[in-house]
Amino acid sequence: MDWFTAPEYWFSRLVLERGIAGVYLIAFLCAARQFRALLGAQGMLPIPRYLSAVSFRQAPSIFHWHYSDRFFATVAWSGAALSTALVAGAGDVVPLWAAMLLWLLLWVLYLSIVNVGQRWYAFGWESLLLEAGFLAVFLGNDSVAPPVLVIWLARWLVFRTEFGAGLIKLRGDRCWRDLTCLYYHHETQPMPGPLSWFFHHLPRPLHRVEVAVNHVTQLVVPFGLFAPQPVATVAAAIVVVTQLWLVISGNYAWLNWLTMVLAFSAIAGPAPGSPLPAAPPTWFVVLVIGFSVLVVVLSYWPVRNLLSPRQRMNASFDPLHLVNTYGAFGSIGRIRREVVIEGTADPDITDETVWQEYEFKGKPGAVGRLPRQWAPYHLRLDWLMWFAAISPTYGRQWFVGLLERLLRGDAATLKLLRHNPFPGSPPKFVRARIFRYRYATPHELRHERVWWHRTPEGEYFPPVTLPD
Numbered sequence: 161m162d163w164f165t166a167p168e169y170w171f172s173r174l175v176l177e178r179g180i181a182g183v184y185l186i187a188f189l190c191a192a193r194q195f196r197a198l199l200g201a202q203g204m205l206p207i208p209r210y211l212s213a214v215s216f217r218q219a220p221s222i223f224h225w226h227y228s229d230r231f232f233a234t235v236a237w238s239g240a241a242l243s244t245a246l247v248a249g250a251g252d253v254v255p256l257w258a259a260m261l262l263w264l265l266l267w268v269l270y271l272s273i274v275n276v277g278q279r280w281y282a283f284g285w286e287s288l289l290l291e292a293g294f295l296a297v298f299l300g301n302d303s304v305a306p307p308v309l310v311i312w313l314a315r316w317l318v319f320r321t322e323f324g325a326g327l328i329k330l331r332g333d334r335c336w337r338d339l340t341c342l343y344y345h346h347e348t349q350p351m352p353g354p355l356s357w358f359f360h361h362l363p364r365p366l367h368r369v370e371v372a373v374n375h376v377t378q379l380v381v382p383f384g385l386f387a388p389q390p391v392a393t394v395a396a397a398i399v400v401v402t403q404l405w406l407v408i409s410g411n412y413a414w415l416n417w418l419t420m421v422l423a424f425s426a427i428a429g430p431a432p433g434s435p436l437p438a439a440p441p442t443w444f445v446v447l448v449i450g451f452s453v454l455v456v457v458l459s460y461w462p463v464r465n466l467l468s469p470r471q472r473m474n475a476s477f478d479p480l481h482l483v484n485t486y487g488a489f490g491s492i493g494r495i496r497r498e499v500v501i502e503g504t505a506d507p508d509i510t511d512e513t514v515w516q517e518y519e520f521k522g523k524p525g526a527v528g529r530l531p532r533q534w535a536p537y538h539l540r541l542d543w544l545m546w547f548a549a550i551s552p553t554y555g556r557q558w559f560v561g562l563l564e565r566l567l568r569g570d571a572a573t574l575k576l577l578r579h580n581p582f583p584g585s586p587p588k589f590v591r592a593r594i595f596r597y598r599y600a601t602p603h604e605l606r607h608e609r610v611w612w613h614r615t616p617e618g619e620y621f622p623p624v625t626l627p628d
């Protein structure tokens with residue numbers, strides 16, 4: 161069975177398994193802490209209503225058999241506990257078959273959440289985590305050496321993530337081809353981080369170099385992942401470094417972190433103190449081969465998508481999210497707009513009405529507040545607010561529900577915000593306005609102590625009260 165095992169990738173498997181389990185932990189924590197206002201029985205997009213409209217075949221989920229907010233919380237916190245155990249190495253102290261079942265259970269729990277998550281879970285990194293999580297089922301544990309087929313499938317996943325992102329840029333916005341996208345991107349990205357202002361103000365020639373390096377990293381370097389060593393290790397190291405660059409320049413949930421973890425599949429080297437592997441059991445070999453064949457077959461659709469001039473950016477081709485296609489920022493906004501929600505305690509609206517602003521945790525709000533680093537944690541409402549500012553159609557399903565919950569003083573919704581200007585009792589009216597944001601110049605930052613400048617552009621949603 162020498163062809164089947166790859167002892168030189170023991171360290172790679174260690175990083176893969178611990179890293180994937182760590183990302184699972186963050187994902188389950190996000191679900192547990194945010195679901196009630198977003199997806200709960202009384203949430204903006206209630207899961208029970210969604211389940212009545214889709215079949216199990218369309219959206220496989222254990223919640224088809226039973227749903228309650230308490231049961232969802234149990235699933236999410238159980239997933240977090242199991243993830244913690246696997247991060248700590250629980251998969252290596254149980255038999256091989258038990259470790260595989262633990263990983264499979266983790267995947268089933270998170271798939272069940274994603275498949276009822278609707279718009280709140282319509283992000284490429286959800287599919288990336290599910291695909292990586294299902295791959296982890298077949299990585300084995302300390303009782304066997306890493307299976308080489310699964311190591312190569314992990315590289316194939318990194319390749320699709322990087323190469324898909326590179327192709328969508330070349331086929332998308334012209335600014336990627338003329339190397340000017342980073343003139344705007346750090347200012348208009350969904351959720352800037354604490355260093356994004358500084359990245360935005362780098363010299364423009366350096367921005368052009370950044371874009372050129374990005375093209376090389378995403379369109380050329382991924383092929384090196386399949387080259388002999390040490391070329392594959394060098395390619396993986398380049399992927400890790402460029403992903404770290406993205407981590408410090410913005411907030412993209414766990415996308416960059418999971419990509420870095422997966423890149424370790426191309427870095428050879430035994431883990432310190434790795435045990436002598438036993439021969440893999442026949443049933444394990446059969447399962448790994450079967451899984452590998454399945455991935456090869458299902459890869460037809462992502463490959464066809466990569467070759468298509470009408471490439472889709474983030475798409476799953478089956479409800480199990482087993483083999484997906486990826487991409488990011490095929491187009492770049494030149495102007496940043498933000499939806500600002502305000503409320504008033506006045507019983508009637510007049511010219512003298514005082515409006516007070518709700519503050520969100522991650523998205524830009526008060527001009528003097530430096531954005532925080534949230535990734536790999538994912539603030540789902542903040543991300544959807546960015547989309548809603550691009551077009552009201554993105555908020556059609558949930559934005560009115562958000563306003564209603566603010567008028568009711570809903571505790572679960574208010575926990576998603578940074579600041580509630582009405583701590584004693586909810587407002588009588590709420591409204592939403594659209595503002596254009598731009599980064600302050602270094603001169604403005606020094607003299608005015610502001611990171612942003614904003615100008616109102618009009619009404620986004622008119623004043624409403626509960627009877628409305």
